[in-house]
Amino acid sequence: MHQGRHFLQIPGPSPVPDRILRAMDMPVIDHRSAEFAALGRAVLEGSQKVFQTKGPVVIFPSSGTGAWEAAIVNTLSPGRDKVLMVETGHFATLWRQMAGRFGIEVDFMPGDWRRGADPAQIEARLAADTAHSIKAVMVVHNETSTGATSRIADIRAAIDRTSHPALLMVDTISSLGSVDYRHDEWKVDVSVSCSQKGFMLPPGLGFNAISEKARAASRTNNMPRSYFDWEEMLKPNAKGFFPYTPATNLLYGLREAIAMLLEEGLDNVFARHQRLAAATRAAVNQWGLEVLCQEPSEFSPVLTAVMMPPGHDADQFRKVVLDNFNMSLGAGLSKVAGKVFRIGHLGECNELTLLGALTGVEMGLSVAGVPHRPGGVEAAMRLLEQRDQRNASSHLKVVST
Missing domain, CATH: 3.90.1150.10 (Aspartate Aminotransferase, domain 1)
Incomplete structure (x- = not known):
């Protein structure tokens, strides 16, 4: 014993602080009410501050795996699109497998699991892709299986040097709220995250921070989607609501978690x-x-x-x-x-x-x-x-x- x-x-x-547990200890409210709309706006706007973006952040009732899926199905087309990914560890490998299941061709650069993604190697692959067949570069920011953090700012600079139009998608599942991350400054198109790491919440929320370039891609890709459709989320989000029943008590906790991060x-x-x-x-x-x-x-x-x-x-x-x-x-x-x-x-x-x-x-x-x-x-x-x-x-x- x-x-x-x-x-x-x-x-x-990560452990859930008592302050967040107390914030979640609330009765469920009507998710079509003005009271809920205030909560919804608070967490959507607060999440933008944590991602360091002025663009929209979509919050799904899902794990980080769901947020991975949302990034793929909203931007890429099966049987047509190719992506560049880097083998930084276990979770990069899982994201690669998911992309393959959706019919996306993956150029998976091998790694030794002891380093992050190499910006020079990414630059060389993109420079060689003169036909611009690569539609996205997908990188895990902090590889939770290995303890290596990829240098996203350097990767962004490498992409820019090639003038390649590929989207930049970044898994921030274990880094957001713990490691310096700048969605807008680093010109990331889709940032993927979840609730149970730096946000200090129980599992159950998935996040996509998205650029206008990513939204434009979502209007032309032909991947079937429903639950994870960005546009279906963004319409009611504009007024603080969600298209289906939200995880209300997790949102109470998220509001408190954001407050704790910003207070510190x-x-x-x-x-x-x-x-x-x-x-x-x-x-x-x-x-x-x-x-x-x-x-x-x-x-x-x-x-x-x-x-x-x-x-x-x-x-x-x-x-x-x-x-x-x-x-x-x-x-x-x-x-x-x-x-x-x-x-x-x-x-x-x-x-x-x-x-x-x-x-x-x-x-x-x-x-x-x-x-x-x-x-x-x-x-x-x-x-x-x-x-x-x-x-x-x-x-x-x-x-x-």
């Missing part, structure tokens, strides 16, 4: 995630273990995937941690199953939460007999204390003045 709260340190779903300030949210990720990597380095992502500029602020030493099974280690310390760590997926475990540090996570999680990992390494050097938690503390000391010094200066 375990006492106290369970530590959910997987990279999503998006730049501060992003800096917090970067700081916690750096502390996690400091612990991993001290333990003598290896981070799966090999490119420092692509280290994920959302999670850290840690490689197990040869001869040691990551899933058995995760079981030891769960059984002994009531903490869930993320499993390795597909190609890295049993080879890595993933530490989530996203959402409401703060310094003390992270140090508790790292303590559980370090104790788990000892109990499981995994070769490591002690002192990982102390290394993380030292990094986090540097920031705290700077803040304290700044505060003392203000007080003394």
Whole structure:
């Protein structure tokens, strides 16, 4: 029997803050009422701020997989269109498989699962596509299976250098609200996301932020669609309503989640995630273990995937941690199953939460007999204390003045 709260340190779903739970604890209201319209407008406009866009954001009662599907069926045509995708990990592979099921030809650039998408390789493929047969470039921003974050601004610049007309579609499922992301500035055409990661909500909402270029494509493509039709959503959205019964209580939570993100300030949210990720990597380095992502500029602020030493099974280690310390760590997926475990540090996570999680990992390494050097938690503390000391010094200066 375990006492106290369970530590959910997987990279999503992330723990739901008490404040959001309280906001969701409301009676269901008439979704055709003026009261609901106010809620609908609040979440639609607030979502634009998080995506950093002035364009429309469509909210579906779905998982992120549904939002993937919406991006495809609204812009591409089966048996005619070709897309360029990059094998950055498990979720890029799943998105590729979905596109194939819809009759889309996929040029899938191979990857080693230890880096994000390479802008130079994308640029070379597009430059060679003089017939402009590629209709979209589809990239996962933060690959949740590997802990590598692709450089979307650089990819946008690479596309622009070729003057290629392809749409840019980006999966922000595990990055939105945790990693700096700029839909308008980076000229993204479709940004895909969901509720259970940076938004700190239960699963159940899928998002598409869409450009005018994407909407134009949706008017000429011939993919059948109904539930995920953008235009059918946007018509009632203009007045705060939805074309079918919405997930009202999740929308209550979404309104509160947006308020929390904006109160902290998006730049501060992003800096917090970067700081916690750096502390996690400091612990991993001290333990003598290896981070799966090999490119420092692509280290994920959302999670850290840690490689197990040869001869040691990551899933058995995760079981030891769960059984002994009531903490869930993320499993390795597909190609890295049993080879890595993933530490989530996203959402409401703060310094003390992270140090508790790292303590559980370090104790788990000892109990499981995994070769490591002690002192990982102390290394993380030292990094986090540097920031705290700077803040304290700044505060003392203000007080003394």
